[in-house]
Amino acid sequence: MSEVTGDSGPELAALVADRVLDVPGFPHAGIVFKDLSPLFADPVAFRRVVDATVHAHDGFDVVVGIEARGFVLAAAVAYAAGVGVVPVRKAGKLPRDTHAASYALEYGEATLEVHRDAFAAGQRVLVVDDVLATGGTAQAALQLVEQAGASPLGLTVVVELSFLGGRARVDAHPVHSLLIV
Numbered sequence: 001m002s003e004v005t006g007d008s009g010p011e012l013a014a015l016v017a018d019r020v021l022d023v024p025g026f027p028h029a030g031i032v033f034k035d036l037s038p039l040f041a042d043p044v045a046f047r048r049v050v051d052a053t054v055h056a057h058d059g060f061d062v063v064v065g066i067e068a069r070g071f072v073l074a075a076a077v078a079y080a081a082g083v084g085v086v087p088v089r090k091a092g093k094l095p096r097d098t099h100a101a102s103y104a105l106e107y108g109e110a111t112l113e114v115h116r117d118a119f120a121a122g123q124r125v126l127v128v129d130d131v132l133a134t135g136g137t138a139q140a141a142l143q144l145v146e147q148a149g150a151s152p153l154g155l156t157v158v159v160e161l162s163f164l165g166g167r168a169r170v171d172a173h174p175v176h177s178l179l180i181v
C-alpha cells in the first residue's frame, strides 16, 4: 500500500484507508463515493476513529453531526466525551424554529438547518462529518453554529478529499482529517 497521511498519524490513516471502499460512479458518473460502511461496522476501527475524534480538538461542550453519516460519528463521539449531540439536518426535517444555511452543489443548491435553541450561548462546538469534499456542507454547518449563538471549535472528518479544496473553504476553523487523500 502507498504511504497515507492524516492528522492523527499514518497508522490510523492506513487503518481508515483499509476500511473505506471507493465506489466509482455513485451517485453520479465522475464521482468516486467513499463508503464508510465497512469502517463503521468494524468494532476496532470504529472505536479508534471515535477516540481519535474525541482527542483531535480540546475543550468542546457539544458535538454537531451533519445528516446523515455524520450522525453515526457524532453520537458515538459525544457519548465517549461525555457531552451532548446536536443534529444539523437537511431542510424541512427539524420540527421547530430553525436557522438555515444554503450552499451551492455541483447542480443546484442544498440547505441545512439547526434548531434555533440547539445550543446554550457560547457553547464550544465540535462539528463532525464523514467526508470533507468541496467544503460547502461543513462551511454551512459551522455557519449555523454561529447563527445559533454558539462557538465553532473546529471540524473533524474521517476522510478529506484534499484535491477539492474544502479545507481552504472552512479556513477560519481548525480542520482535523483522519485520512487525507
Ligand code: AMP
Pocket: 031, 032, 033, 034, 035, 066, 067, 069, 129, 130, 131, 132, 133, 134, 135, 136, 137, 138, 166
Ligand atoms: P462537500 O459539501 O462538497 O464538502 O461534501 C461533503 C458532504 O457530501 C459530506 O456530508 C459527505 O457525506 C458527502 N460527500 C461528498 N463527496 C463525497 C464522496 N466522494 N464520498 C462520500 N460522501 C461524499
